[in-house]
Amino acid sequence: MKVAAIIPAAGIGVRMQSQTPKPYLLLAGKPILAHTLEVFEGVKEVQEVTVVTHPDDLDYCREEVIAAYGFKKVLRLVPGGKERQDSVYHALKALQQEDNLGVILVHDGVRPFVTPEQIRQVIKAARTHGGAILGVPAQDTLKRVSPQKKVIHTLDRKDIWQIQTPQGFQADVLRRAFVEAYSRNFYGTDESSLLEEMGQPVAVIPGDPWNLKITTPDDLQLAEALLPWLRSRKS
Template sequence: MAEANQQVGAIVVAAGRGTRMGSKESKQYLLLEGKPILIHTLETFQRQPLISNIVIVTGQPDVERCREWVRSYGLDKVTEVIAGGSERQESVYLGLQAIQTPWVLVHDGVRPFVTGKHIADCCEAAWADGASVLAVPVKDTVKVVDAHAFVESTPDRRSLWAIQTPQAFRRSELLEAHEKARREGFLGTDDSVLVERIGRRVKVVEGDYSNIKITTPEDLDYAEFVRTRARSRGED
């Protein structure tokens, strides 16, 4: 268990509509082995001893059903279920208002294959270095392309990492970063880029390629495969 000044809360963001999934239902509520994707995600944070409380940020129409799931699945670490904003960044900012732990993890609700080790590794790195993100080395060659579809350069693949969640920060610094972005009208692609803008270095923690963000029907097919493989190995 973390000491008082190391207590960690989690903001799980599940407010997106997921138009790329091509379904009427939001992607975080689609079933994976008979259980909503979001619940698989939340149960991992529920089991992790380092996490003291969880805030779910979802769409306004989905607040009540999420609260009901919290009760029915026994997710007693969930202290708040709140409505998010029109952008993910706004949803995280609202989540920060509902959590008071010195440290905070931000995680995508549609990454159900996060593990307790991922969470612990991000916490340890953040405590040591101030901020951390889970990531994996890029496998493919990446090209920088101009507006006319011509290659401009080829970055060294060894320096490229694909960023995942969770991402871990001091709550005070993440709040400062979000408020600076709001004042300046800056919209980032993740929370770490906001923290980078206030001068904080962010430590990269190696994760796992299976920690996918489920956004397309193909991702859901892969998720079913991962769950089946884990079950055959006797893994949770």
């Protein structure tokens, strides 16, 4: 059965303090989104990609990213919604007529350092478990803090993981999770939280701390510094 990837790229860059939306900021002379799509383009297990972007950026994405870099697997470009969950749901609805769709991946458009092997591991685990996510164990001490910036208590770090993307799901499981979430007016911060809400187990695959999500100017500077090293590591 086919594997489809949904790439949310509708962020407007408030934390980035930039007039240019985050996915279209340049990393080594190329839009961040193009770096991300390049990885999925090279993974043979992924047959098609749907990109979700801000309605104002549809033409730019189509012409300056998808066409300019020749991404053949990007079959759909859909407008984003108010929240990330809405954006992913727009893409999910665009896929509803697809036959023989087995696994759907969701991956942040501004997370360009994901590796093909990580994508393959998530696909395999999603087929087995219904849902699978990448994550890394928390390394720092984590504390719950009050609105007044006072420590409430320290969390037990041994059970805390920082979750990344891609997240992968059997297509029918993900569709059902979205329907149930909207029926309860539940909004999660990621897709796996929708499965949690309906009691569906989600497998965690050990990820890589270098699978960076670029959301701030510091992140972009770090990504620029990391890119040559990460490229040499893969070669």
